[in-house]
Amino acid sequence: MSEKEVKSLEEIFEARIARDEKIEPKEWMPEKYRKTHIRQISQHAHSEVVGMLPEGNWITRAPSLRRKVALLAKIQDEGGHGLYLYSAAETLGISRDELIEQLHSGEAKYSSIFNYPAVTWADMGTVGWLVDGAAIMNQVALMGTSYGPYARAMVRICKEESFHQRQGYEILLTLCNGTPEQKEMAQDSINRWWWPSLMMFGPRDADSPNTEQSVKWKLKRKTNDELRQAFVDQTVPQANILGLTIPDSKLKWNEERKHYDFGDIDWNEFWQVVKGHGPCNKQRIDARVKAHKDGKWVRDAAMAFAEKQENKEVKLAI
Amino acid sequence: MKNWPLWEVFIRSKNGLEHRHCGSLHASDATMALENARDVYTRRMEGVSIWVVPSAQITATNPENNGETFEPAMDKAYRHPTFYELPDELKHM
Numbered sequence: 001m002s003e004k005e006v007k008s009l010e011e012i013f014e015a016r017i018a019r020d021e022k023i024e025p026k027e028w029m030p031e032k033y034r035k036t037h038i039r040q041i042s043q044h045a046h047s048e049v050v051g052m053l054p055e056g057n058w059i060t061r062a063p064s065l066r067r068k069v070a071l072l073a074k075i076q077d078e079g080g081h082g083l084y085l086y087s088a089a090e091t092l093g094i095s096r097d098e099l100i101e102q103l104h105s106g107e108a109k110y111s112s113i114f115n116y117p118a119v120t121w122a123d124m125g126t127v128g129w130l131v132d133g134a135a136i137m138n139q140v141a142l143m144g145t146s147y148g149p150y151a152r153a154m155v156r157i158c159k160e161e162s163f164h165q166r167q168g169y170e171i172l173l174t175l176c177n178g179t180p181e182q183k184e185m186a187q188d189s190i191n192r193w194w195w196p197s198l199m200m201f202g203p204r205d206a207d208s209p210n211t212e213q214s215v216k217w218k219l220k221r222k223t224n225d226e227l228r229q230a231f232v233d234q235t236v237p238q239a240n241i242l243g244l245t246i247p248d249s250k251l252k253w254n255e256e257r258k259h260y261d262f263g264d265i266d267w268n269e270f271w272q273v274v275k276g277h278g279p280c281n282k283q284r285i286d287a288r289v290k291a292h293k294d295g296k297w298v299r300d301a302a303m304a305f306a307e308k309q310e311n312k313e314v315k316l317a318i
Numbered sequence: 319m320k321n322w323p324l325w326e327v328f329i330r331s332k333n334g335l336e337h338r339h340c341g342s343l344h345a346s347d348a349t350m351a352l353e354n355a356r357d358v359y360t361r362r363m364e365g366v367s368i369w370v371v372p373s374a375q376i377t378a379t380n381p382e383n384n385g386e387t388f389e390p391a392m393d394k395a396y397r398h399p400t401f402y403e404l405p406d407e408l409k410h411m
């Protein structure tokens with residue numbers, strides 16, 4: 001294809017997206033669109049999967065059967081979300097194996113929030129409330145994205161997410177209405193998770209170079225800062241109902257802006273964790289690699305069994 | 319050892335409706351594909367029947383040929399009821 005032909009194909013392509021048409025697998029797309037989508041969708045998939053680790057840590061120690069079944073169901077959902085997203089990425093011509101290899105080698109990223117440890121039961125509440133809450137804000141915005149399989153995965157995921165946040169909030173509500181020690185445990189948890197949750201929306205708009213292209217392709221309907229502000233506005237009243245204090249001395253309602261003002265995020269910490277120096281980066285990847293390695297004989301045995309059955313059928317047919 | 323092949327999953331959400339494509343998954347054989355589809359796609363009673371089809375078995379139109387494939391239908395307005403001009407007195411036809 002000549003450069004001129006590619007250029008005109010690109011123009012047609014961009015115009016289709018501008019008209020709110022969806023792009024489907026196997027249709028022509030600019031290489032950059034394909035690459036950006038593989039990167040973003042797989043990063044999203046890896047986050048769902050790695051995100052199961054901090055919560056998995058608490059399944060056997062859930063304080064009641066009710067909490068245990070809810071936590072199990074939530075974690076199972078996250079595994080499903082990983083699957084929907086891996087499948088969506090695979091429609092762009094990359095294999096599941098390659099995707100997993102990229103996670104294990106560190107080439108692909110996942111949400112930094114999962115590099116923080118879940119050290120108390122209250123963290124199961126805070127993760128559901130804040131982490132899933134922040135994820136929902138991002139994901140709702142993506143339901144209208146331009147790549148069909150990604151948009152459809154988002155619709156399904158958003159339907160399942162709302163119980164995640166509610167079960168987390170209920171855990172905190174129970175702790176906050178409990179003994180002083182329980183309430184303190186809840187407060188300690190929000191103290192640790194608040195800032196990392198705000199970081200989930202990514203760098204400031206001024207430091208986020210891809211925004212314009214992403215807006216065009218509807219990978220971003222709102223900027224990082226807009227989503228972060230919406231999250232803060234939504235979350236502060238919820239913290240008040242719990243009677244918990246958000247650990248930010250600058251947090252204050254701004255009557256003029258009709259938004260909460262809030263303090264500065266420690267971007268140095270953010271980049272440290274992104275670059276692999278968070279409290280649990282190594283532990284998370286090691287756990288994934290180990291699970292994949294330890295599961296190899298099961299995958300092989302299942303395949304060997306399937307092949308044996310098939311050969312049997314062929315013999316019977318002859 | 320070969321990787322588990324890809325399967326497409328179709329779900330009938332309730333009797334009276336058709337099966338509808340809802341996603342895909344990897345599984346070593348059809349039985350496992352059905353079990354995984356149940357676990358992933360019907361955890362909240364989204365279905366009463368599941369089909370799984372090996373993705374490699376699907377033959378699809380090529381989007382690059384969408385012109386030849388679908389445009390011939392575009393200039394055949396006479397296939398639609400509004401093409402026919404009938405008097406207003408005539409109701410319900």
Ligand SMILES: [Fe+2]
Nearest residue numbers: 048077078081
């Ligand atoms: Fe999720």
Ligand SMILES: [Fe+2]
Nearest residue numbers: 078132161164
């Ligand atoms: Fe979730």
